Amino acid sequence: MKWDALEEEPCSLARTVAVIGDRWSLLILRECFLRIRRFDEFQASLGITRHLLADRLKKLVRFGVLRRVPYQESPKRYEYILTQKGLDLYPIIMSIVHWGNIHMVDSRGRPMLHEHKNCGKMFDPVMVCSECGEPLTAKAVHVHPGPGARQSSPVHAKAQERAKRGAEST
Amino acid sequence: MKWDALEEEPCSLARTVAVIGDRWSLLILRECFLRIRRFDEFQASLGITRHLLADRLKKLVRFGVLRRVPYQESPKRYEYILTQKGLDLYPIIMSIVHWGNIHMVDSRGRPMLHEHKNCGKMFDPVMVCSECGEPLTAKAVHVHPGPGARQSSPVHAKAQERAKRGAEST
DNA sequence: ATACTACGTTCTATTTTAGAACTGTCAATA
DNA sequence: TATTGACAGTTCTAAAATAGAACGTAGTAT
Numbered sequence: 001m002k003w004d005a006l007e008e009e010p011c012s013l014a015r016t017v018a019v020i021g022d023r024w025s026l027l028i029l030r031e032c033f034l035r036i037r038r039f040d041e042f043q044a045s046l047g048i049t050r051h052l053l054a055d056r057l058k059k060l061v062r063f064g065v066l067r068r069v070p071y072q073e074s075p076k077r078y079e080y081i082l083t084q085k086g087l088d089l090y091p092i093i094m095s096i097v098h099w100g101n102i103h104m105v106d107s108r109g110r111p112m113l114h115e116h117k118n119c120g121k122m123f124d125p126v127m128v129c130s131e132c133g134e135p136l137t138a139k140a141v142h143v144h145p146g147p148g149a150r151q152s153s154p155v156h157a158k159a160q161e162r163a164k165r166g167a168e169s170t
Numbered sequence: 171m172k173w174d175a176l177e178e179e180p181c182s183l184a185r186t187v188a189v190i191g192d193r194w195s196l197l198i199l200r201e202c203f204l205r206i207r208r209f210d211e212f213q214a215s216l217g218i219t220r221h222l223l224a225d226r227l228k229k230l231v232r233f234g235v236l237r238r239v240p241y242q243e244s245p246k247r248y249e250y251i252l253t254q255k256g257l258d259l260y261p262i263i264m265s266i267v268h269w270g271n272i273h274m275v276d277s278r279g280r281p282m283l284h285e286h287k288n289c290g291k292m293f294d295p296v297m298v299c300s301e302c303g304e305p306l307t308a309k310a311v312h313v314h315p316g317p318g319a320r321q322s323s324p325v326h327a328k329a330q331e332r333a334k335r336g337a338e339s340t
Numbered sequence: 341a342t343a344c345t346a347c348g349t350t351c352t353a354t355t356t357t358a359g360a361a362c363t364g365t366c367a368a369t370a
Numbered sequence: 371t372a373t374t375g376a377c378a379g380t381t382c383t384a385a386a387a388t389a390g391a392a393c394g395t396a397g398t399a400t
Contacts, residue, residue: 001216001217001218003193006193007274010281011200011270011281011282012266012267012268012269012270012271012274012275012280012281012282013196013197013200013263013266013267013270014197014200014270015270015274016266016267016269016270016273016274017193017196017197017266019274020266021191021192021193021196022191022192022193023173023176023187023191023192026183026187026191027183027184027187030181030183030184033308034313034326034329035326035329035330035332035333036325036326036329037329037332037333041325041328041329044325045323045325045326046171047171048171064273082308085273087307087308087309088269088272088273089269090297090306090307090308091265091268091269091295091297091306092262092265092266092269093183094297094306094311095261095262095265095297096182096183096186096187096190096262097182097183097186098182098261099182099186099258099259099261099262100181100182100183100184100185100186101182102258103186103234103255103258104177104182104185104186104189105182105318106318108317108318109316109317109318110182110316110317110318111180111181111182111315111316111318111319111320112181112182112313112314112315112316112319113313113314113315113316114311114312114313114314115311115312115313115314116299116301116302116304116306116310116311117310117311117312118299118302118304118310119299119301119302119304121299121301121302122301122314123299123300123301123302124300125261125297125298125299125300125306126297126298126299126300127260127261127264127265127295127296127297127298128295128296128297128298129286129288129289129291129293129295129296130293130294130295130296131286131289131291131292131293132286132288132289132291132293134286134288134289136260136261136264136286136295137257137260138203138252138257138260139257140286140287140288141264141284141285141286141287142284142285142287143204143282143283143284143285144282144283144284144285144292145281145282145283146279146280146281146282146283147278147279147280148275148276148278148279148280148281149281149282150281153215155206155211155214155215156204156205156206156215158211159204159205159206159207159208159211160204160205162205162207163205163207
């Protein structure tokens with residue numbers, strides 16, 4: 001499968017993966033949320049090759065996640081700023097960080113703590129239902145095809161059936 | 171940078187990216203949450219090459235995200251089931267889907283809708299603070315080094331300073 | 341025997357990435 | 371005036387990852 005094909009898939013996950021689903025894009029976005037904005041800063045803090053950095057920044061700009069903004073004339077220099085679309089990636093970044101905090105820390109503990117300015121406390125992110133406010137788990141969610149769906153795949157139907165008959169899990 | 175180096179980084183995001191930060195792993199996990207469990211089912215529904223599928227499943231098992239469970243003897247056959255560690259990825263998957271729903275849908279609308287069994291309504295996921303329950307935004311969060319941190323990078327310090335002096339954004 | 345199912349492995353060609361060097365513009369310094 | 375340095379990329383070659391197809395294996399069914 002080509003990257004471009006991902007964008008066309010009738011699946012919001014696949015389309016998002018087309019934007020941020022590679023090793024470097026997520027790390028670049030982490031730096032953006034840590035207020036890194038300039039080419040050489042990204043390069044220095046990530047150790048990414050300049051070649052790939054240029055490529056990924058272009059891609060993120062093309063998708064409207066970053067904006068390339070001039071910060072000086074002569075010589076003209078640009079920095080890369082998160083757009084609203086980019087800022088909206090924050091829940092993704094935070095849930096990735098949180099999973100790492102729970103499942104990937106070593107004996108020394110978390111590399112980073114997060115303080116919520118509103119309440120002044122160190123927090124963890126919690127994902128809740130927009131309708132009832134309860135925390136969400138995979139098992140409490142049922143999926144339906146939406147208006148943008150393509151006819152449901154036979155393999156999924158078969159798996160659903162088997163899962164219903166079978167005992168436990170996922 | 172090598173993939174193995176990512177696991178060692180003092181950053182929960184980088185360590186999580188080492189597990190799920192490639193095109194296929196996230197798509198495989200999507201299928202897991204849609205109750206796909208068997209090799210040929212993954213292959214059929216994703217169009218991934220058998221080579222890479224075998225490789226990624228091994229990796230996800232190695233990281234403890236999936237469990238390889240026999241479902242029949244003679245010939246011995248296995249299926250791949252999400253562990254608790256894997257189920258805990260749900261907020262990541264849901265926030266990725268939600269961003270796609272908001273920013274990547276075409277005119278036909280969402281490919282998929284989610285129903286919360288607890289309240290019976292179609293919902294969107296919302297990320298809130300574990301301490302005060304308010305929705306989280308990037309600007310309302312302040313980061314601190316944690317016990318597992320390495321000394322803060324000069325480039326980050328520089329960027330922070332510049333960001334404080336400067337006017338708006340991120 | 342032959343075909344079929346399920347789960348991989350192996351092979352070659354293509355694409356992507358790593359790593360280093362190079363380019364162009366301008367400002368500051370010697 | 372010549373040199374150095376900062377910044378933002380581009381270009382090059384070698385190494386690694388991926389795509390696509392074929393092959394292997396172990397059992398059941400015809």
